[in-house]
Amino acid sequence: MTYDLALLILLAAALHAAWNAMIKVSGDRVAVMAVVTLAGSVLSLFALPFVDSPDPASWAILALSILIHTGYHFFLPIAYDHGDLGQVYPIARGSAPILVSLGAYVFAGEHISQVALLGILCLSIGVMALTFDGGKASNINSKALVFALMTGVCIASYTVADGLGARQAGSVLGFAVWLTIGNGLLTFLIAFMCKRKEVIEVAKNNVVTGIAGGAMQVGAYWIIVYALAVAPMGMVSGLRETSVLFAALISTFLLKERFGVWRFVSACLVTFGLVLSRSRS
Template structure:
């Protein structure tokens, strides 16, 4: 993988972790996720208007991605309400990585050499090792199921977005996708919770813009990278966010530092190194 593309994906991974950490700060998961999605739409709107409307060929791909996003948001909020970041994030992203890589390589026949597959395997191991401590906790079963569901949704929109980015402009696609996502989520919440739900949430508009900007930039960088490198490799490197996630979980959320997280860090570095050599 080209060094520039690698650095772009690592930056995307860092930003990806940042907005996930926001879901565990100050607000309940649903309110926090609402802020991030609406904030992302607000940040993307001027970009979308400046770039102009998406090409018609991108419309069905946007619809598919939006559907996967709704499933992802629902599963993620449910999982974060039941377990901590250190469990939910690795399971969700690790499951997504394995599923995305398998489909991209075996079904889409992406040209990935053995060294790239080895890198994917190491990164997969890193995210699964991070969640190993919760393997025997029956009380976490619902959280694990929801985390895996969000991973399946990530797989769906990763493959959709990677394909769409190659069919049209990645920037136009991402900007309008975020605007449409925000509108859809706002309408859905109004029907479900009523307009009163937005009263307490809107007081945190600064948090919404910060988290939304991180989500939007992270997403765009990932879509752009998938137009320059195989989707499976981009998805794998982006899951190095498990390393950033472990750091944030300990230093920001004050979760316990466990040996498996240190082992995961070593696996991340090894996996990214192999993919760089691909």
């Protein structure tokens, strides 16, 4: 993995943290997610004429990935209904990189060095360490834990599926654009059928948030799909999950929340993991 690609992934992580912070607007969380993903789909439609269609060989994986992404879009806000952002998000994101490394080994035959694997493990532990910030980990709701782990499984599953699909698609950006169109529309349709009143209310009151969040969402994921096509999936996933650390920094410096000891531990582990994950030895 080159330094340029690593910086791109870190940019995607920052964008991901930003749109997740924006999704905390008032209103039903599922409805907010639906509006943000719909905005991302509409923006993706504007990019459609400028990209090649993915090769038919990748269509089955594309369809599977759309379904997994859609599941993720519902598991995450439901988890937030049962637990705090500071508890749910680190568990969901931190559990993914190791699962991705295992999935990439099984389905794509990817091998990474022991040192790089240790780096990915440090990244995961560093991300999940934020769960202990403020001493709240022991109070986490069991339903929040279950849905957070299910979200982590979805993240790992769609990461491996996207990596395989992007490599088969011929056009990496074409695959990414069709992916964000499909999962955004499907998420919105399901949410609209189940929570029409809430979706309409959020759409009326949060137009700017929806458009900005949708732009950051698709921008971040187009970068990640490109990275998955050219770099080891476990490394990409590990770097991407630094979004949790970016979220902690946002809450500390913009929202003026306390930078506790676990945030310091997390920052050290993530930094150490970043260094190790780029090792080729």
